[in-house]
Amino acid sequence: DNFEQVVDAAVQVADLLAACLKLKVIVTSRAVLHVRGEQEFAVPPLAVPDPTHLPDLVALSQYEAVALFILRAQAFKPEFQVTNANAPAIAAICARLDGLPLAIELAAARIKLLPPPALLARLGQRLAVLTSGARDVPTRQQTLRNTIQWSYDLLSVQEQRLFRRLSVFVGGCTLEAIEALYKMLDGESMYVFDGVTSLIDKSLLQQGKQDGEGGGEPRYLMLETIREYGLEALTNNGEVEPTRHAHAEYYLVLAEEAELRLRGSQQAIWFDRVEREHGNLRAVLNWLLERGEEKESIERTLRLCGALWWFWEDHFKREGQTFLEQALARSEGVAVALRAKALWAAGNLVGKLGDFDRGEALCKESLALFREIGNTAGVGTAVLHLGILSFYRGTFTEARSQLEESLALLEEAGDKTGTGWSLFFLANAEICQGEYTKGLTQTKSSHYGILSEEKLMRRDEHGTEQGSQRVAVEDSEGSQGQHTAHVHGPNSASAGRRWSAAGRTRVGVESRHHPQRNARSQPRDRLRGWLQVAWT
Structure with a gap:
């Protein structure tokens, strides 16, 4: 043993x-x-429930981690029972402690002093709370910190250094990320492969799922309980600053590359990659903002926010808005182009959250800055986002004017993607005003199939179809004055259902309140409904 x-x-x-x-x-x-x-x-941790999808009390009590918690809690407090009131906290405690038996036993011992919700609230510092084990067990098993330290002390100096550095990663990382961290800190990464293998062999690191499908690299992660000890050791060894700096640099480069790749055929792959690194990107932004008014940190924050706006607009608008507003509040004196880009990014997210006035004000501030420095592409992009907000607002005449201006500017700047989106929204504004022939001709000119394919390749839960299908709105006006959306490609049936759902959920509501609308209003409403699904 x-x-x-x-x-x-x-x-x-x-x-x-x-x-x-x-x-x-x-x-x-x-x-x-x-x-x-x-x-x-391998002896895995005990099975834990998903705190966000709790089963009934009987099923919950059958999870290994919960059963152990109840057993040990009743040893200290015989009348303890799982109830509908404390079940969510118990499930969250077991999940927060990664299903580790010793951690759960030590947590259950605190039930004499703290009810489950209060105990859960204190688990942000697990190592300080989970102490006071039985006197008749070895010292290394009397506190959670002692247990982890026992394993840490058995590592070589190189293994201990790797262990500490890995604690900066949130939600795991790839071997490439660890190697990049080592190259920035030590100038080489020869040790990483053997070191990671050794930490896995010593049960301090786990190998998770592969990134992407097929031959992608697996991810490596620490249980959060172990990671907390690693962060303590990193701090105690005075290594936080350089390690966090290298971690931030890697993810800044990754995010900026992902923004560029957004414009190509691998958009779906990069979106998924960024989503897998969401925890690390969030950690980098929080660390940079914690550094206060330091100019370099604020500029890096603005760069990272500017590179991530497209990711946030799909699923994390509120989070993106919060980070951007915090960065912008401290951005006095930074490079004008950085601030200007962050302004229209914030305006985009704020507007899509429903505050059109605030979104418009931010985009106009961005526009003024880009005009001040004579950045044609920046001016065109700021005007494009003003046009998009006007489109969502339903002020189509204003949207068309803005989108025509952005189209001219972005064509002049050679921004093909921006030009395509200007044409796309311009075409749809024209369609929404009843100019079907002109709008549909413009749609085809915008390479709508390509742009829609990029958007539709994203994951299903983002409201769009994953795959390589194309969507083409064709002019098939019949005797009823209606248009039909034809969906082409290998996943056409599924994409078609999405169109139908969008039409039912949005057009149906409007029709009940406005029965006098004639048949020619239906394609506009359906198109607006589909666009809302695709963009929100």
Whole structure:
């Protein structure tokens, strides 16, 4: 038992097995022995419920982690029971403690003092709370910190350094990210491969799912309980600043590359990649903002926010708005182009959250700054976002004027993507005003199929179809004055259902309140409904 304490004796175990052919050895250890004939059986953490989707009390009590918590809590407080009132907190405690048996036992011991909701509130500092284990167990098992420190102390100096550095990653990372971190800190990354393998063998690091489909690299992650100890050790060794700086630099470069890739055929791949790194990107932004008014940090924050606006607009508008507003509030004296881009990004998100006046004001401030420095592409982009907000607002005449201006400016600047989006929204504004032939001709000119394909390749839960289908709005006006949306491609049936759902949910409501609308209003309403689904 606990063979990691004498792991150097693994060779002797191998010698015994070779000499005694019928001998079988069962070993428990936090580290793999690495001898011939060894068969590993990983002992995973206890099963935990999903705190966001709780089952009934009977099913909840059958989860291994919850069952252990109840058993140990009743040992300290016999009348303790799981109720509808405390069940969410109990489930969250077990999940927060990663299903680790010792951590759950130590948490249950606190039930004499704190009810589950109060205990959960204190688990932001697990290591300080989970103490006071039984006196008749080894010292290393009496507190959670002692247990993790026992494993940490058995590591080599190089392994300890890697362990500390890995604690800055939130939600895991790829081998590429770890190697990049090492190159920035040490100038080389030769040790990373062997070091990561060793930490996995010693149960301090886990290998998760592969990034993407097929041959993508797996992710490596620490349980949050272990990561908390790693962050403490990072701080105690005076390594927080350089490690956080390298971590931020890697994810800034990643986000800026993703923004560029957004314009190509691999948009869906990059969107998913950024989504997997959401925790790390959030951690970088929080760290940069914690540094206060430091100019370099604010500029990096604005760069990162400017690179992520397209990600936020799909699913995290409120989060993006919060980060952008915090950065903009401290942006006095930074590069004008950086501030100007962040302004229209904030305006885009604020407007799509429903505050059109505020969104318009931010975009106009961006426009003024870009005009001040003579940045044609920036001016065109700011006007484009003003036009988009006007379109969503329903002021189509104003939208057309703004979009025509952005179209001319972005064509002059050679911005093909911006030009395409200007044409796209201009065409739809024309359609919404009843100019079907002109609008549909403009739509085809905007390479609508390509732009829609980029958008539609995103994940299903973002309100659009994943795949390579194209959507083409064709002029098929019949005797009723109606237009039909034809959806082409391998996933056409699914995409068509999305169109139908958009029409039902939005047009149906409007029709009940405005029965006098004639048939020619229906294509406009359906198009607006589909656009709202696709963009929100």
